[in-house]
Amino acid sequence: MLTSLIAGTWSQLRTLGMVFRHAFRRRETVSYPEEAVYLPPRFRGRIVLTRDPDGEERCVACNLCAVACPVDCIALEKGEAEDGRWYPATFRINFSRCIYCGMCEEACPTSAIQLTPDFEMSEYRRQDMVYEKADLQIDGPGKDHDYHFYKVAGLAIAGKDKGEAQDERPPRDVRTLLP
Amino acid sequence: MSVPSESVAAVLIAMAQALAILVGVLLLAAVMTVVERRLLALWQDRLGPNRVGPAGSLQLVADMIKVLFKEDWIPPFADRALFVLAPVIAMASLLLSFLIIPWTPTWGVADWHIGLLFFFAMAGINVYAVLLGGWSSGNKYALLGAMRATAQTLSYEVFMGLSLMGVVALAGSFNLRDIVAAQQGLWFIVPQFLGFCTFLIAGVAVTHRHPFDQPEAEQELADGYHIEYSGMKFGMFYVGEYLGMVLVSALIVTLFFGGWRGPWLPPFVWFALKTAALLVLFVLLRAALPRPRFDRMMSFGWRVCLPLTLINLLLTGVAILWLSPAGP
Numbered sequence: 001m002l003t004s005l006i007a008g009t010w011s012q013l014r015t016l017g018m019v020f021r022h023a024f025r026r027r028e029t030v031s032y033p034e035e036a037v038y039l040p041p042r043f044r045g046r047i048v049l050t051r052d053p054d055g056e057e058r059c060v061a062c063n064l065c066a067v068a069c070p071v072d073c074i075a076l077e078k079g080e081a082e083d084g085r086w087y088p089a090t091f092r093i094n095f096s097r098c099i100y101c102g103m104c105e106e107a108c109p110t111s112a113i114q115l116t117p118d119f120e121m122s123e124y125r126r127q128d129m130v131y132e133k134a135d136l137q138i139d140g141p142g143k144d145h146d147y148h149f150y151k152v153a154g155l156a157i158a159g160k161d162k163g164e165a166q167d168e169r170p171p172r173d174v175r176t177l178l179p
Numbered sequence: 180m181s182v183p184s185e186s187v188a189a190v191l192i193a194m195a196q197a198l199a200i201l202v203g204v205l206l207l208a209a210v211m212t213v214v215e216r217r218l219l220a221l222w223q224d225r226l227g228p229n230r231v232g233p234a235g236s237l238q239l240v241a242d243m244i245k246v247l248f249k250e251d252w253i254p255p256f257a258d259r260a261l262f263v264l265a266p267v268i269a270m271a272s273l274l275l276s277f278l279i280i281p282w283t284p285t286w287g288v289a290d291w292h293i294g295l296l297f298f299f300a301m302a303g304i305n306v307y308a309v310l311l312g313g314w315s316s317g318n319k320y321a322l323l324g325a326m327r328a329t330a331q332t333l334s335y336e337v338f339m340g341l342s343l344m345g346v347v348a349l350a351g352s353f354n355l356r357d358i359v360a361a362q363q364g365l366w367f368i369v370p371q372f373l374g375f376c377t378f379l380i381a382g383v384a385v386t387h388r389h390p391f392d393q394p395e396a397e398q399e400l401a402d403g404y405h406i407e408y409s410g411m412k413f414g415m416f417y418v419g420e421y422l423g424m425v426l427v428s429a430l431i432v433t434l435f436f437g438g439w440r441g442p443w444l445p446p447f448v449w450f451a452l453k454t455a456a457l458l459v460l461f462v463l464l465r466a467a468l469p470r471p472r473f474d475r476m477m478s479f480g481w482r483v484c485l486p487l488t489l490i491n492l493l494l495t496g497v498a499i500l501w502l503s504p505a506g507p
Contacts, residue, residue, distance in 0.1 A: 005483060012468060019222050019467035028224045 039117035041143075044100045046118040047093055049133070050111065050142035057137070058112035058149060061088040065104035065113050073097040074104060083158035085150065091136060095121055096129035111144040197288045204277050208421040213239045215421075215462050222466040246417075251410035258315035265312030266408065266415035268304065273422040276301040280429045281356045283439050283446040294355045295347065298430065299340050302385055305423075306332045309387075312416070313404035324403020327473055332385055334480045339381035341488040345374040345495040346434050359438035368435040370498075373491035375435045377484050382431065384480070386423030389465035391476060428457035 030037060039045070052058050061078035079089030104113045123129050141147070156162045163170035213228065217235070220227025229235035253262055279294045281287040291297060306329055313325020347353055349370060350361035358367075368375045384391040400406070405416045432438060432453040439446035441453075471479070 015467045016463055020463060022222045022224055025224050027226055029226050031226060031229070 039119075041117060043117035043119075044102045044115040046095070046116050046121055047098065047104065047131075047136065048114055048116055048138045048142060049088075049091060049136045050114055050138060050140065050144070052148045052150075053141055053146060054148065055139075056085070056150075057087050058110045058141075058147075059088050059091065060086045060110055060112070060149065062086075062109060064107040064109065068103040068107035070101060070103060071097050071099055084155075085157050088133060091133035092130060093136060094130045096126050110149040111142070111147045114142040114144075116142075193288075196286060200277060200282065200286070200288060201274065204274070204422065204425060205418070208418050208425050209239055209243070211421040211424060211458060212242065212417070214458075215465070218459065218462045219466050222463065246414040247411055249410040249413075251412060254317065254407050256317040257407060258317070261311045261315035262407075263412070265308050265315060266405075266412045266419070267308075268311065269308035269419040270415045270422065272301045272304040272308065273419055273426055276426050277429070279355055280426075280433060281359055281438060282450055286447070287356070290354070290356055292352070292354045294358075295343060295353045298426075299336070302332075302336060302339070305385075306336075308416075308419070309404050312408070316404070316407035318407050320400045320402075321404050321406050324400045324406070327400075328387060328404060330477065331387075331391065331473075331480075334477060335381045335384040335391075335484075338377055338480070338485045338488040339385060341485070341492060342374045342377040342381060343434060344492050345371045348492075348495050348499055355433050355438075359433060359440065362437040362440060366435060366437040366440075371435065371491070371495070373487055374495075375431070377488045377491070378434070379431065380484055382427035383461070383464060384476075386420060386427055388420070388424060388461060390468040390470050392470060424458060424461050425454070428454045428461065431457055 050058055059076075061076055063076065063078075066072075066074040066076060073094040074092070075094075076088045076091040079087050081087055100115065102115050105115050108114075121129065150157060150160065150165075152166050152168075154162060154165060154168060213235070216238075217227040219225075227235065228238045231237040231241045253259060276298050278289040279287075279291060279297050281290075289297075309328040309332070310325050313321040313323075313328070316322070346358060346367050349367060350358040352358060352361075361367075380391075383389075405413055408416060429450075432450060436453050439450040441449035444452075
């Protein structure tokens with residue numbers, strides 16, 4: 001009884017001392033609008049549509065991001081250019097619904113859709129949170145600097161026939177394989 | 180009928196003093212609401228409220244404007260008369276207790292020989308504020324909070340009174356000015372250390388401050404007895420809590436830390452410094468210690484603190500008799 005009382009009292013006093021010493025620690029919070037918050041490069045924030053190293057759109061309108069999206073905030077329509085490349089005719093992300101999970105980025109086969117370290121997207125009207133394709137597109141390649149989907153993919157487009165992609169062998173005529 | 184002009188002047192000066200003390204104490208309690216938030220932030224590695232005015236200095240004004248302009252709603256199921264009366268009692272009983280505090284050798288409202296007993300009486304009346312507030316709200320949480328508060332305050336007041344009897348015995352008086360005078364040379368915290376510890380605990384418990392805030396326990400009771408209060412009625416309970424803090428700090432300074440005594444600096448500065456240090460200790464207690472379970476708190480009061488005060492009182496009595504001129 002007595003020892004537990006003394007031990008308990010000492011524990012309480014020690015707690016007081018330990019908490020008091022927190023007065024001299026570094027603050028965990030920052031005065032946000034005046035002081036910028038450090039965001040790591042892989043921070044999952046505002047979504048952008050990147051371009052390949054040649055400056056062409058990377059997105060091929062495959063809809064995998066829209067399928068992967070758990071909250072269905074991505075909507076796009078396919079368009080086809082004269083050279084055979086696919087591109088999104090419209091691309092719309094509703095950021096008031098987006099949960100910034102990054103699954104679209106993981107699903108994207110062409111590194112087109114990427115999340116960026118930016119969260120400052122407050123709007124007064126909810127409709128203003130719906131970003132159209134023009135709002136999403138950026139000029140650079142984003143995080144993936146060298147990837148060029150059409151140069152490694154087997155799809156034939158104008159100026160690049162089948163078998164002309166990087167590390168791709170010419171197509172074989174399957175009928176010559178017959179025994 | 181002619182009145183001697185010097186007595187009129189004396190009355191006017193006394194009234195001005197009393198008014199200044201009233202305003203000063205109220206302001207201090209109001210400022211403590213903000214200071215506490217900043218201090219809590221300091222110990223929780225945060226910045227705290229620093230948006231209103233330069234470095235958050237106008238936060239108090241913002242809070243006051245907010246609480247004054249809130250809708251002052253009385254629930255239809257409440258007992259109106261008691262509901263309105265409770266916050267008045269809460270604040271008035273604590274404000275009245277400040278009558279007996281001797282701030283400096285010349286400042287102080289009342290110089291009564293019953294001094295300390297008046298404080299106990301006011302602390303006893305303060306229980307009614309919580310009890311009536313919780314009862315008249317017509318709310319389960321409020322009633323549970325009031326029930327806890329009443330049980331807690333009553334059991335802690337038992338040994339709060341006893342813990343100060345050692346001081347009274349040493350000074351030979353209930354008058355706080357005599358008690359301060361008796362601390363010439365040695366503060367009573369040295370001979371009355373047990374009394375100091377128990378009075379500090381009892382003071383925290385009687386003002387329902389953390390870690391003895393079971394009556395308000397936000398997590399279980401959603402603020403307990405003042406759950407139905409809004410606007411300035413809630414503000415009075417809220418400021419009352421801080422008034423209690425200031426009161427207990429000022430009393431501890433007067434009773435155990437020699438009041439306004441101290442070298443070099445003027446008496447009032449000493450009193451203010453000591454009181455401020457105790458107020459910071461109050462906030463530190465809140466920042467550091469979690470809330471114990473209610474039954475443990477009650478058993479701590481009855482089974483630890485009460486015996487301690489009795490032992491303290493016994494030893495004090497023995498020492499006084501031993502050292503008295505009559506001798507053993």
